[in-house]
Amino acid sequence: MSTSIRIRPRSGETAFTLIELLIAMFLAIIVMLAIYLSFENQQRSFLTEDMTARTQLNLRIGMLMVTREVRSAGAAIGNTGVSGTDEGTNMWPGIRIEDNNPDIIHIVYSDASCSAKIEEPMPPTSAEVNVDDVSCIQDGDLLMITQADRYPSILRVTHVQPAASKIQHNSGMSGRDWNESGNRNWPGPPTYVGSGYGQDPPGLPAYLYKVRLVSFRINPATNMLQMDTSGNAMSANVTYSSNPQWVDIAENITDLQANYIFANGSTGTTYDDTNADPDDDYAAIRSVQITMTAQTAKPLPNSITTAAPAGTRRTRTLQETVRLRNFGLN
Numbered sequence: 001m002s003t004s005i006r007i008r009p010r011s012g013e014t015a016f017t018l019i020e021l022l023i024a025m026f027l028a029i030i031v032m033l034a035i036y037l038s039f040e041n042q043q044r045s046f047l048t049e050d051m052t053a054r055t056q057l058n059l060r061i062g063m064l065m066v067t068r069e070v071r072s073a074g075a076a077i078g079n080t081g082v083s084g085t086d087e088g089t090n091m092w093p094g095i096r097i098e099d100n101n102p103d104i105i106h107i108v109y110s111d112a113s114c115s116a117k118i119e120e121p122m123p124p125t126s127a128e129v130n131v132d133d134v135s136c137i138q139d140g141d142l143l144m145i146t147q148a149d150r151y152p153s154i155l156r157v158t159h160v161q162p163a164a165s166k167i168q169h170n171s172g173m174s175g176r177d178w179n180e181s182g183n184r185n186w187p188g189p190p191t192y193v194g195s196g197y198g199q200d201p202p203g204l205p206a207y208l209y210k211v212r213l214v215s216f217r218i219n220p221a222t223n224m225l226q227m228d229t230s231g232n233a234m235s236a237n238v239t240y241s242s243n244p245q246w247v248d249i250a251e252n253i254t255d256l257q258a259n260y261i262f263a264n265g266s267t268g269t270t271y272d273d274t275n276a277d278p279d280d281d282y283a284a285i286r287s288v289q290i291t292m293t294a295q296t297a298k299p300l301p302n303s304i305t306t307a308a309p310a311g312t313r314r315t316r317t318l319q320e321t322v323r324l325r326n327f328g329l330n
Contacts (some may be wrong), residue, residue: 037263051183051296052314055252059294059318062250064226067322070095070288072109074326094281094326099269102218102256105290109326110144110209118145118206119165127170131208138165142213142231146207154211154231167208188233189304218256219246223295227254254315255293260285261321263328291319 016024073095098104114136118129137143141157155169213231218224226246259267263282271282278284295313 008309027211029300048300048314051298051300052316053319055296055314055316058250058252059292059316062253062294063290063292063318063320065225065227066216066250066256067320068293069107069212069216070105070290070322071325072212073288073324074109095285095288095324097258097260097269097288100217102254102259103269104215104217105256105258105288107214107216108211110211110315111221112238113208114210116167116208118208128166128168129208130164130166132165134162134165134167136210138209142211143167143169143208144211145225154213156231213216217246218253219248222248223252223254224248224294224318225250225256252292252297253292253294255291257291259289261287264317283327285324287321289319289321291317293317 001194005152044169094108098106102227116131116133116137119131119139120131131137137157137160138158139157143153143155143157145153157167158170159168212229215228217226217228219226225248227249228244229245230243230245260270260271261267262279264284266279267289268280271285272280273282293315294316294317298313300312300314
């Protein structure tokens with residue numbers, strides 16, 4: 001005889017129906033999807049803000065580098081400029097803008113912390129100069145030579161003789177050497193001389209100062225802000241061959257624009273000493289306005305809520321006006 005056992009559900013207990021399970025699963029998927037989309041959007045927002053912050057940092061670093069050099073433009077040069085070869089020719093102003101879109105900025109100033117006094121007349125048949133101190137001068141340095149109110153000139157040191165307290169500035173170096181051809185000093189008259197020798201101008205000493213020649217540009221192929229401190233980037237009006245030594249200093253910089261601000265408040269990318277209007281002369285320059293633009297390193301990720309066009313990069317622009325502290329002193 002067989003006995004069957006029947007299990008009865010307790011009173012009031014019921015099982016989930018298939019429809020209830022499907023609804024529960026659907027609601028769970030909706031909640032999980034909302035959580036995922038929120039996380040994804042926050043992640044993309046974080047990446048966007050991180051790239052933007054890096055862009056702004058690059059922009060500020062680049063602007064700081066440029067404005068620091070521009071602010072020193074014309075030190076010991078002022079509103080006259082310096083010459084690259086024979087006195088009075090191939091003049092280099094303290095600051096020069098090449099309106100190339102993006103622009104190139106050239107800056108010249110001297111370092112007064114390194115100077116030497118010329119002790120004897122500079123014979124035109126020699127490329128040696130007798131000075132009172134060579135301790136801060138090294139081979140390859142660019143020196144500015146000045147005397148009274150004459151236009152200063154630039155020479156490059158080819159050899160320092162500490163024991164004899166002499167420097168040589170022979171010609172023929174690679175790139176631009178800035179020196180008079182034929183291994184000689186500038187032909188006279190006039191000749192730069194030391195104090196008390198009675199030559200032109202009589203009794204006034206001549207000095208050498210270490211000079212800094214700096215150029216800034218944008219490399220459009222790499223979007224890099226670059227700087228050259230060799231002096232070789234300054235190619236206008238100079239016959240020597242150039243060999244710039246561009247160094248990257250800030251990345252993702254796409255544009256550099258500069259304008260002179262003159263004493264009367266007008267602006268421009270050029271000055272003109274040849275016309276009858278003194279308001280746009282080099283001597284009337286008082287400030288330089290610099291505008292720099294940077295972009296994010298990569299296209300921004302598309303937002304979940306507001307889709308951005310493919311390939312969009314966020315840009316930031318910074319503008320500063322730099323007062324030229326060595327201009328307008330006369």
